[in-house]
Amino acid sequence: MLPFQVNDSIQLKLIQYQDRDELYSLIDENRVILREWLLWVDKRQSPEDLDTVIEMWTRNYEERNGFDAGIWLNQELVGMLGLHYIDWKNKATSIGYFLSESSQGKGIITTSIQKLSTYLFNELKLNRIMIQCAENNLKSRAIPEKIGFINEGTSRQAQWLYDHYENIVTYSLLSRDWQEEVST
Known part of the structure; x- marks a missing residue:
């Protein structure tokens, strides 16, 4: 399935070893904003820190167990x-x-998830897609809300993030909801 062409300018591609340095640079340049919501950021202090996760991502993809793809906008990893x-x-x-x-x-992200959802429901025949966001991460939460995911509720203090707990909001989209959304 990968690479996956979202539109003329956006492509999803499996992160591979040759992408390691570019991915590390992206993380490092955005470390402050990413660290606010993502626990793994501090674990990535050099390009070499990505070697084991890239190996795991490759194995997961080969075993049809999901993927971790880079988002390239006009050939630039973003x-x-x-x-x-x-x-x-x-x-x-x-x-x-x-x-x-x-x-x-x-x-x-919105466009990528919309296109990917169609693929997941129509080609892979999945029934349910979930997105979980920190309750206070309003930018991240706006994405599933805009696409039509249903807010299923908030898990209180569900994630320890460096020095505090975060509430986590779970959104879901069902195949039947997507079919109705696409046909209207």
Whole structure:
């Protein structure tokens, strides 16, 4: 499935070893804004720190267990979109994402998730997609809300983030909801 052409300017591609330094630079240049919401940022202090995760991402993709893809905008790496573990029995998965500060507000993630959702529901025949966001991360929460994901509720103090707990909001989209949304 990867690479996945979202539109003329956006492409999702599996992160591979040759992308390591570019990915590290993206993380490092956006460290302050990413660290506000993502626990793994401090674990990435050099390009070499990405070697084991890139190996895991490759293995997951080969085993049809999701993917971690770079988001390229006009051939420039601007973020990542992850399709987490796929529960094939229940036909469910979840999506995570981040974007460089300079690329935010342009509809890149929204457009990517919309196109990917159509693929997941129509081609992979999944039934449920979830997105979880920190309650106070309003930019991240705006994405599933704009696409039509349903807010299922808030898990109180569900994630320890460096020095405090964050409430986590869970959104979901069902195949039948997507079919109704696309046909209207």
